[in-house]
Amino acid sequence: MKIFSKEQIYLGDKLTAEKQGITSTELMERAGTQIFNWLHTRMQGAQVPIHVFCGIGNNGGDGLVIARHLITHGYNVHTYVVNCSDKRSKDFLNNYDKIKTVTKKWPTLLSCKEDFPQIAKEDVIVDAVFGIGLNRPIDDWVKALFQHFRMTGAFTLSIDMPSGLFSDKVPKDEDAVVWANHTLSFASPKIVFFLPDTAKYTQQWEILDIGLDPEFLYTTITEAELIGKYEVMPIYKPREKFAHKGTYGHSLIIGGSYGKIGAVTLASRAVLAIGAGMVTSYVPKCGYIPLQSSFPETMVITSDDENIISNINLDFAPNAIGIGTGLGKDKKTVSAFKELLKSNKSSLVIDADAINILTENKELLKLVPENSILTPHAKELERLVGKWEDDFDKLNRAKKFANDYNIVLVVKGANTITIYKDRLFINSTGNPGLATAGAGDVLTGCITGLLSQGYDAVSAALFGIYLHGKSADIAIERYGYQSLIASHVINYLNEAYMDLFKQPEQPQVQQEE
CATH class of the missing domain: 3.40.1190.20 (Ribokinase)
Known part of the structure; x- marks a missing residue:
């Protein structure tokens, strides 16, 4: 199994949208729907509180898609936007508008420690704050949010990779990273899932097929490859x-x-x-x-x-x-x-x-x-x-x-x-x-x-x-x-x-x- 770099993933997304004649928002819809399906299959409508934490970039956009589908299927959903910057990605804004069409309970804006919600150990956390594009240290209050996740003991599902984890370097502060129980990664695993310094941030990982261009997946040569039975x-x-x-x-x-x-x-x-x-x-x-x-x-x-x-x-x-x-x-x-x-x-x-x-x-x-x-x-x-x-x-x-x-x-x-x-x-x-x-x-x-x-x-x-x-x-x-x-x-x-x-x-x- 190939392990794509973040630059290759960005290129794959772009080529897929061009070749399949879809927008990046439609590709995001596809990714978020796959994650919802994964959750729906396992939860079967259970009314456990699900806390979806969304960043303001594309990973947050994925989170908004997940939250919208959970809402329309009758789940007990609490959606939050982690307001860590004044900038919002285009696809995040598109999905923010969409979620407002299915519920009167709009996402809660989090900007400091005082905004943190109560979360029980029996609840579920969906971490869609940061994705593979993170390249700078996070704010102290966001670090405190990640520590809050961990202290609750709630099952934590990270989208693509645990938030706060870099795709190409080891974080200096382990408290500034989400410690996930499970990570659903798009297209391929990330190399950080296999290194002693970083594998600890997710107990398990799984790959979701979001329909990236087959030619890109087949012909792209990656630096790293996971060797399993079929290899x-x-x-x-x-x-x-x-x-x-x-x-x-x-x-x-x-x-x-x-x-x-x-x-x-x-x-x-x-x-x-x-x-x-x-x-x-x-x-x-x-x-x-x-x-x-x-x-x-x-x-x-x-x-x-x-x-x-x-x-x-x-x-x-x-x-x-x-x-x-x-x-x-x-x-x-x-x-x-x-x-x-x-x-x-x-x-x-x-x-x-x-x-x-x-x-x-x-x-x-x-x-x-x-x-x-x-x-x-x-x-x-x-x-x-x-x-x-x-x-x-x-x-x-x-x-x-x-x-x-x-x-x-x-x-x-x-x-x-x-x-x-x-x-x-x-x-x-x-x-x-x-x-x-x-x-x-x-x-x-x-x-x-x-x-x-x-x-x-x-x-x-x-x-x-x-x-x-x-x-x-x-x-x-x-x-x-x-x-x-x-x-x-x-x-x-x-x-x-x-x-x-x-x-x-x-x-x-x-x-x-």
Whole structure:
């Protein structure tokens, strides 16, 4: 799903009006009607007080359309205009005139704290104050209004995005933003729904189709894209009937040190569970017996040292290499990693201590092959790109780093973001259960195993991240968040694959007797 910028949304509105021969007021009517339909379907005429707060721009115009339809359908509606400026948009004024034709109770003008209405916890608030165009700090009394919303505990529905939230930067004052229970967004979600600093302002979001021009939606290239089931299905490579293990590649997992052989075991198991034909684990000598006894499907090669990887000598050419899980940062290990970077011809996934080695030996970065995949968690990313001010600064720094070295950068976390050539791919799967030891090792194995099967670097990253998260989503149905462990993610990768082609259940129609 594409994530359009505010500039693209403005352009889409304009093109839609031109191509469909409608006015911007008519497009606003369409948007507001869709929101009313959403509310009407759920409320079914219930006489709960609905408080519709409208700004004086186009978002406020949407609110007036919603209020008008609620009124004409007999709901208990209270409409307010948040008088935060002397300027009114044309479409706001058109809809202000329209609402006066359906009720003698005109919208109440709010200009200060003394005007705030009483709202009960059982009421509903519709927030249509500010939309995507907000670009300045709000007045103190409007901030107090948003705090009033929150203190009531009433269900709050925001239109397009929570008011006070900017589309392209992090607000400095969280009290100056509406904290929504649900947001109905037009055409596409907003990138702020997926960033740690800003996702907290809406508990849930949903997209409404307001009939924007199909050609615009299809042909417009966006910086960001949300990756879900229907985005990864075309990536999937089906199995061939007469294939053999060599068809699906030979992966090499390099890592482990004394006490951390489990990390390599998890990554190696994930390689095969994701579909690679073969996997070899390259570990220090202390890892030989643990791997051979706990995971018989892997082949094992050991380094010369008992407790660390001190050299990497290969007698075969793997299709893909994943390095870093449990690796450690001993001087001999650093030297071995450097020699591998100099000689390697295979696709490369760099994780954990291999990333930490790069950050402590920046001269090695120029040896990293183009299109390599780096998978840092937040602290590892900070060591790579430096400290950031907020999530947008983080993304800008990460994009620059990915471009400077022409690599695929996987920014791990909730809504893991993959960055390649200035494009952002935001993952839609996964849950808090993945905050567990070894989950990152499993992801390294998933991506490495897909590379072995011939997936290109970006596809391997996106597909591996999606399946990893989906497996965790399926696993928590049995284990819950707290009891999920990394091995469960491996164990449910089969169901994540099968879910790709599972048809949605059709509602059963009861036959009349």
